[in-house]
Amino acid sequence: MNRIFSCAVLCALIFAACKKDNPYPAEATGGKKIAEISQNNVTATLWADDPTLQTGYNRLYVSLKDMRDNEISNLPVSFFPLMDMGDMKHSSPVEQPLCNPQTKKYEGAVVFTMPGSGMSAWQLDVSVDGDIFTFPLAVNARTLQQSGVYVGTDAQKYIIALVPPRKWQMGLNDLDLFICRQTSMMEFPADDGFTVELTPEMPSMEHGSPNNVNPVSVGKGHYKGKINYTMTGDWRLQLKLIKNGAVIVDGAYMDVLF
Amino acid sequence: MTLRCIAPLILLLSLCSFVYAQQDTSFNSVITLREVMVQPDTRLSNRKEKKQGPDLQLSTDQLLESIAGVNMIRRGSYAWEPTIRGLNAGQINTTISGMAVFGACTDRMDPASSYIEPNNLQTISVNYGPGDQASGSSIGGGFNFKLKQPRLGNEKKLTGLAGIGYETNAHALQTLAALEYSSARFAIRGNGIFRRAGNYRIGGGELMPFSQYNKWNGGVSARYKLSSHQYVQADYLQDEGWNIGYPALLMDVAYARAKIGSFSYWYQPHSRSVHSWETKLYLNAIHHAMDDTRRPKEQVPMHMDMPGTSATAGFYSEIKWNSQTIHQVTTRLSGYRNRLHAEMTMFPDGGAPMYMLTIPDAQRTRIGVDISDKLAITNRLALITGIRADYDRSSIYTSSGEQQLSGMHEGELNRGDVLYNAYINGKYRLTDRWQLFGNFARAMRSATLQELYGFYLFNRTDGYDYMGNPRLAGEKSWNLSAGAEFQKEKIKIEGQTFLYLFSDYITGKPVSGYSVMTMGATGVKRYANLSSAILYGAEATLNAQLLSFLNIKSINTYTRGEDGDGHALPLIAPFKTVNTATATWRGYRLGAESVISGAQRHVSREAYGETAGEGYSIVNASLGKTFDAGARRWDINLALTNIFDSYYYEHPDILQLPRPGRSMAIHLTLEF
Numbered sequence: 012m013n014r015i016f017s018c019a020v021l022c023a024l025i026f027a028a029c030k031k032d033n034p035y036p037a038e039a040t041g042g043k044k045i046a047e048i049s050q051n052n053v054t055a056t057l058w059a060d061d062p063t064l065q066t067g068y069n070r071l072y073v074s075l076k077d078m079r080d081n082e083i084s085n086l087p088v089s090f091f092p093l094m095d096m097g098d099m100k101h102s103s104p105v106e107q108p109l110c111n112p113q114t115k116k117y118e119g120a121v122v123f124t125m126p127g128s129g130m131s132a133w134q135l136d137v138s139v140d141g142d143i144f145t146f147p148l149a150v151n152a153r154t155l156q157q158s159g160v161y162v163g164t165d166a167q168k169y170i171i172a173l174v175p176p177r178k179w180q181m182g183l184n185d186l187d188l189f190i191c192r193q194t195s196m197m198e199f200p201a202d203d204g205f206t207v208e209l210t211p212e213m214p215s216m217e218h219g220s221p222n223n224v225n226p227v228s229v230g231k232g233h234y235k236g237k238i239n240y241t242m243t244g245d246w247r248l249q250l251k252l253i254k255n256g257a258v259i260v261d262g263a264y265m266d267v268l269f
Numbered sequence: 270m271t272l273r274c275i276a277p278l279i280l281l282l283s284l285c286s287f288v289y290a291q292q293d294t295s296f297n298s299v300i301t302l303r304e305v306m307v308q309p310d311t312r313l314s315n316r317k318e319k320k321q322g323p324d325l326q327l328s329t330d331q332l333l334e335s336i337a338g339v340n341m342i343r344r345g346s347y348a349w350e351p352t353i354r355g356l357n358a359g360q361i362n363t364t365i366s367g368m369a370v371f372g373a374c375t376d377r378m379d380p381a382s383s384y385i386e387p388n389n390l391q392t393i394s395v396n397y398g399p400g401d402q403a404s405g406s407s408i409g410g411g412f413n414f415k416l417k418q419p420r421l422g423n424e425k426k427l428t429g430l431a432g433i434g435y436e437t438n439a440h441a442l443q444t445l446a447a448l449e450y451s452s453a454r455f456a457i458r459g460n461g462i463f464r465r466a467g468n469y470r471i472g473g474g475e476l477m478p479f480s481q482y483n484k485w486n487g488g489v490s491a492r493y494k495l496s497s498h499q500y501v502q503a504d505y506l507q508d509e510g511w512n513i514g515y516p517a518l519l520m521d522v523a524y525a526r527a528k529i530g531s532f533s534y535w536y537q538p539h540s541r542s543v544h545s546w547e548t549k550l551y552l553n554a555i556h557h558a559m560d561d562t563r564r565p566k567e568q569v570p571m572h573m574d575m576p577g578t579s580a581t582a583g584f585y586s587e588i589k590w591n592s593q594t595i596h597q598v599t600t601r602l603s604g605y606r607n608r609l610h611a612e613m614t615m616f617p618d619g620g621a622p623m624y625m626l627t628i629p630d631a632q633r634t635r636i637g638v639d640i641s642d643k644l645a646i647t648n649r650l651a652l653i654t655g656i657r658a659d660y661d662r663s664s665i666y667t668s669s670g671e672q673q674l675s676g677m678h679e680g681e682l683n684r685g686d687v688l689y690n691a692y693i694n695g696k697y698r699l700t701d702r703w704q705l706f707g708n709f710a711r712a713m714r715s716a717t718l719q720e721l722y723g724f725y726l727f728n729r730t731d732g733y734d735y736m737g738n739p740r741l742a743g744e745k746s747w748n749l750s751a752g753a754e755f756q757k758e759k760i761k762i763e764g765q766t767f768l769y770l771f772s773d774y775i776t777g778k779p780v781s782g783y784s785v786m787t788m789g790a791t792g793v794k795r796y797a798n799l800s801s802a803i804l805y806g807a808e809a810t811l812n813a814q815l816l817s818f819l820n821i822k823s824i825n826t827y828t829r830g831e832d833g834d835g836h837a838l839p840l841i842a843p844f845k846t847v848n849t850a851t852a853t854w855r856g857y858r859l860g861a862e863s864v865i866s867g868a869q870r871h872v873s874r875e876a877y878g879e880t881a882g883e884g885y886s887i888v889n890a891s892l893g894k895t896f897d898a899g900a901r902r903w904d905i906n907l908a909l910t911n912i913f914d915s916y917y918y919e920h921p922d923i924l925q926l927p928r929p930g931r932s933m934a935i936h937l938t939l940e941f
Contacts, residue, residue, distance in 0.1 A: 181625060182675035215571075215617035218784035222676050239676030241725070241786065244615070244623030268621050 040177070041072035041116055048144045052078050055137055055144045058116065060175075064133075064150045066123045067158035068172040068189055072116040073108060073137055082115040086140040092121045096131040104170050104191040104199040106231070122172040122189065124160055126152040155266040160193070163252070163259040168193040169202065171250065171263055174233070179269040181240050188226050188234040188265075190252070201232025205259070208251040211238055215245055243269055325387045326434045326443065326906075326936040328464075332387055333412070336395055337808045337824045340842040343922040344729075345515040346439065346466055346929075347482040348383035348525070352921060353397060354767065354806060355828050355841035356409030359717035359775075360744070366416045366504065367549060367587075368531055369405065369605045369635075373557040373579035374522075375627050375719065375726045378515060382412065384508040384527035384555070386486045388445050388460045391417045397767070398748045399657065399690040399712045405603075405637065406659045406688040408712045408746050408769070416504055419458040419492045423451035425900075431939045438932030439480070441466035454494040461487040468514070472916035472930035479514030479521055479564070502533045512563075517923035518729055519568070519787075520575065523560035529553040541591060548586040555579040570788045571618075577611035577628065597643040604636040608666060609718050627726060630670030631718040634662040649698040657690040661715045663739075665722065673724065674739075682722070682739050688713040692748075706765075707751040716741040720775055720796045725786035728777070729923055730839065731878025732791040735777050742773040742798050759814035766807045774802035774832055776876070791878075801833035804841075822849045829871060836873035840921040843869040843884065858893040858906075869920040882925055885917035904938040 045057040045064070058072035071090065075083035088110070092103050108119030127133040133148040158172035174187035188207065191199040207226045212219045226236030240246060246267040252260040330349040334341045341349035342357065353361050363370060363381040372379040396410035405411075429448040435441070447460035465483045468476050488506040495501060506529040513522040531551035537544070559575040561568075583605025590598040611628035641655030664683035665671045674682055692710035699705055716738075719726060723737035752765030777794030785793055806828035813821050824847045830838030844867040852859045865886045872879040893906035911917075914931040922928070 180672050181669070182672040182677075213623070215620035215623065216615075216786075216788075218786060220676065221783045241676065242613075242615075242623045242625030243621075244617075245621050 041070065041114070041118065045071075045148070046146050048146065050144065051142055053083065053139060053142070055139060057135070057137070057146050064123065064148055065153040066126050066150060067153050068120060068122050068174050070118065070120050071108075071135070072114075072118050074114075074116045075139060084110045084112065084115045084117075087138075088117045088140075089138045090119050090121060091136040091138065092123070093134050093136060094125065094127055094131065095134065099196070101196040102199065104172070104189070104201075104232075106189075120174075120189075122158055122170060122191070123150045124158065124170060126150050155268055157265050157267075159263055159265075161260045161263050164257065165254075165259055167259075169252070169260055170199065171252070171260070171265075173248070173265040173267075179240065179267060181243060183222070184238050184240060186224075186226055186236045186238040186248075188236075188250070189232050190234060191232055203228040203230055203232060204254050205234070206253040207234050207236070208253065209236055209238065210249040210251075211240075212247050212249060213242075213244060214247055240267075240269075325430070326432055326445065326938065327387060329382050329385055329387055329390075329393075329414075332393060333382065335847075336393075337810055338397060338826055338828075339395065340840075340845075340919060340921055342377075342840060343919070343926055343928065344378065344517040345482075345513070345926070346469060346480045347484075347510065347513045347515075348379055350377055350380045351382055351412065352840055352842075353395065353409050353411070354769075355804060355830055355838060355921075356769075357840055359714060359720065360407070360409040362405045362407045362411030364405070364411065364413045365506075365529060366531065367413065367585055367603075368529065368551040368553065369581055369583055369607065370527075370529065370553050371555070371579045371581060371607050371609065373555040373577040373609070373611070374525075374559070375575070375577055375611045375723070376518060376520075376559070376729070378518070378522055378559070379525050379555065379557050382414065383510075383525070384486075384529065385414050385416075385506070386445075386462050386508075388447060388462045389414075389416055389486065389488045389506060391415045397750070398708060398710045399692050400653075400655075400694065400708075400710075405635070406657060406690045406712070406714050408714050408744055408748075408771075416488065416490065416506065417458060417460070418502070419449055419456035419490050420451050421456050421492060421494055421500070422453045423449070423456070426451055429941050432937060434934060434936040436466070436932055436934040438929050439466040439469035441934075455492070457489070457491040459487070459489045461485065469929040469932075471927040472911060472914045474914070474930060477516050477927065477929075479516045482510060482513040484508065484510035484513075498538055499534070499536045501535070503531070504533070505530045514563075517926040519564075519727075520559040520561045520573075521563060523558045523562075524556070525558075526556045527553065528555075539591075541593075544589040544591040546586070546588045548584070550584045552582050553580070571615050573613055573615040575611070575613045575627070577609070579607065579609050581605055581607040595645050597645075599639075599641050599643075601639040602637070603639070604634070606632060606634045607718070608632040625724065626670055626673045627724050628719065629673040629722055629724055630665055630667040631722040632664055632666045633715070633718055634664075636660050651696045653692075653694040655690075655692055657688075659686075659688040659690075659715075661686045661688065663715065663718060663721055670722075674722065677724070677736065678739050684721075684739060686715045686743055688715060688743060702755055702757050704754045704756070705752070706754070708748065710748040711745075712748055713743050713745045715743050716775055716796065723796075725793070727787040727790060728794075728878070731777075731794075732789075733777060733779070733794040733878070734783075734786050734790050734792075736780070736783070736793060736795040738796040741775060741796055744771060744773050744775050744798075746771045761812045762810070764807065764809040767805060769804040771802040771804070772800065773798040775799075776832065799833050802830065802838060804828065804830040804838060818852050818854050820851045820853075822851070823847070831871075832876065834876065836876035837871040837879070839873070839877035839879050841869070841871070842920050843867040843871075843882070856895045856897075858891070858895075860889075860891040860893075862889040862891075863887075864889070866917075866919065880925070882918065882920040885915055887915050887917060888912045900941055902940045904936075904940070906934075906936040906938075908934045908936070910934070 041058040043059050043062045047056045054076045056074045090105050103124045104122040106120040108117035110117050128149045133150045135146045137144040161169050170191045172189045190202050192202045209225050220239040220241045222239045224237035226234035229235050248265040250263040333351050338354050340352050343349050370381040392415045394413045398410045431446045434443045443464040445462035449458040463485045468480045486508040490504045492502040508527045510525040533549040536546040557577045585603035587601040609628045609631050613627050615623045637659035639657040644652045662685050694708045696706045721737045721739050725734040747770045750767035754763040778797040780795045783793035809825045811823040827844045828841050830841050846865050849862045866884050868884040869882045889910045891908040896903040910932050918925045918927050
């Protein structure tokens with residue numbers, strides 16, 4: 012009988028030897044250097060997740076060093092994006108940076124509402140303790156619509172952007188939307204007053220997916236929910252924004268491909 | 270299975286060569302290489318039927334269909350799916366020489382029985398419940414396909430067989446061969462078959478498109494005697510089908526490949542306690558891919574690739590104990606791990622490809638103990654009792670599989686189930702002519718991996734996409750059957766009634782809020798437990814040697830099932846009677862067969878999507894002759910099936926797919 016037992020134990024060992032390793036390594040963020048400027052004994056480096064900036068929501072990171080190459084993490088830093096179209100100028104929604112004590116990078120974000128380069132180009136003014144570092148930026152048009160400017164039924168202009176995740180995958184994903192109101196050419200306050208209805212669909216398949224969770228406001232213009240991708244491919248996230256029982260924006264959508 | 274899995278197995282194999290093994294004595298040695306034995310419910314009623322020479326040229330599916338209570342679900346010409354009294358898929362077990370083998374296709378296009386050929390087989394045993402030969406917990410019993418064993422010390426060192434066959438309908442062509450070498454210590458046997466067929470014509474002459482198939486199958490078995498008490502055997506079987514049409518389904522099959530290997534060790538000490546001990550280790554891998562590229566464009570709204578794999582590694586160790594009492598005890602420890610992976614990639618016109626896992630890397634690990642006791646209480650009363658306990662661990666083995674299901678099921682996906690099966694079979698000899706028998710069993714099964722974790726699996730019959738449900742309870746049943754046998758000289762009549770009372774019957778229930786995945790599907794169902802279901806019926810067989818040269822045989826079956834909501838159970842064949850007369854004279858065989866099936870009106874469109882089916886009647890005939898020429902024997906067989914070219918289908922056939930019309934087959938077999 013103990014022979015049988017040892018056989019069983021050996022079989023169990025065989026089975027145990029077949030475990031797969033986790034295929035998803037952790038990804039670094041803000042690892043792509045965009046530009047570097049030195050002035051007044053401070054070197055400011057601008058980083059992003061991708062080597063090129065695109066329309067929509069972009070995480071932007073700034074690291075500061077003094078002349079002795081020491082990292083600076085105790086100065087107040089702010090972002091001010093500006094689009095100069097010659098005859099007119101405007102800014103865009105921004106999330107002001109905070110210093111990440113681990114990476115010593117100031118992490119913020121900008122929603123670029125249009126592409127720009129050459130004659131009508133974006134720049135990012137990074138204010139470091141009142142000292143302005145101006146980074147000229149090239150912003151490409153994103154092939155997928157992941158942000159949009161919508162005029163609501165209350166005649167206000169709203170900007171909705173999809174906060175890109177590290178990675179989309181099949182199954183349930185965290186969904187993060189960033190919603191701002193445009194009050195002037197230069198001011199885009201976050202708007203936390205909406206109820207959001209999310210309906211994902213696959214344009215190629217005429218089907219959606221079950222078990223999604225409508226994004227709800229978590230403050231600072233962010234709305235967090237869940238989206239269930241039953242498969243990879245093209246997805247369109249239909250969004251409806253409701254405030255005080257009235258539909259303010261209908262027919263807004265974000266496109267996802269993975 | 271990766272190399273990493275195979276390496277420790279080789280280690281294990283070498284270690285186990287120090288483990289004792291046993292001689293298989295469950296079947297006697299009269300079976301030769303040119304026969305396959307079909308044994309329904311062997312130990313109980315001793316019904317068995319030898320299929321000879323020309324029958325090796327039939328398909329496994331045709332052999333199965335000839336067994337009382339077995340009905341086949343057809344989706345085309347190839348890979349019919351067996352049902353036992355209407356029970357199917359996870360309700361019955363299929364093993365090949367005791368090895369668990371699971372098909373890889375999500376649409377049930379490749380039951381394990383499609384990967385073996387009669388040319389590989391020694392016996393097909395059928396169980397109608399959790400009996401003493403069922404390997405594993407099961408509600409409805411199952412099939413064990415025992416591979417042909419090479420014989421040690423055969424009179425002739427070299428024996429062999431070769432055959433060729435042609436069938437007019439579908440222009441089906443096949444060639445087969447087998448060769449066996451036998452010496453006192455070593456024997457080896459190899460066999461191979463090649464089959465191909467075009468589209469068949471249904472009754473009335475219309476061509477059935479996409480009903481073609483191509484396959485080859487080859488097997489090698491070698492046995493070596495280590496000492497007078499022990500020997501080893503290695504078996505390898507490979508089966509490859511390609512370009513196989515499934516006219517009842519939306520897709521065909523590009524390939525269906527199985528590689529099945531095992532290593533066995535027998536120890537036969539004939540001691541006072543252990544009679545024989547057999548230990549087997551096995552591996553099998555099945556690769557299957559659906560294909561829509563041969564279908565006309567209007568049938569394919571979107572091209573898709575749907576491959577699937579099934580890999581199983583397992584073992585069993587069975588001891589037959591000697592006893593000086595009335596007991597004859599067999600114990601068996603068995604276990605396996607099965608992994609299923611199935612995926613789908615869709616290619617929309619102008620859009621990005623879409624990928625999903627339809628079986629998201631699901632695995633089951635089973636370990637089971639089985640004890641059966643055959644008691645000869647008096648010379649009139651015999652009992653077979655047994656219990657079996659299984660532990661099933663079902664889980665998702667990759668993180669991408671878990672991630673795929675994260676949007677569908679909350680909470681723990683992995684689960685463990687303990688299953689108990691117990692049975693008592695009794696046989697009482699009333700008089701010399703009359704014998705009564707009965708069976709009482711408690712049966713349980715785990716939900717299949719498809720039922721637990723399936724992801725939008727399309728069911729062609731009801732038009733629903735099916736979602737798995739990891740919270741499913743196992744299906745349970747009380748099985749009862751009773752029958753009598755009358756035997757007088759050359760007449761044998763046997764009748765049996767049966768009743769299955771199910772609880773937690775597993776079925777699909779429509780869910781709202783889910784959009785369909787398959788284009789044109791009606792909706793989405795999720796597997797759920799139904800509190801109860803009932804299945805009952807009867808089988809009667811008659812076998813009479815009316816004259817010295819004339820034998821008649823009649824098989825009559827009836828089954829009816831209903832679930833707890835009052836819906837007729839699906840895939841239940843109506844009343845069917847098969848009557849055969851065979852005359853043999855001076856090496857000639859003349860056979861005539863009538864198959865009559867009633868209509869099936871007891872169906873549920875609402876719950877299972879079935880429509881009422883018409884009855885049919887067909888007539889078959891055959892003529893054969895065996896010539897002995899020295900050491901060689903030639904056999905020629907001419908078979909005419911569906912003589913009146915009737916349009917017909919069996920009720921379980923998917924979408925009432927019509928079966929072939931008139932056909933003539935000629936089979937030539939040489940044995941030496």
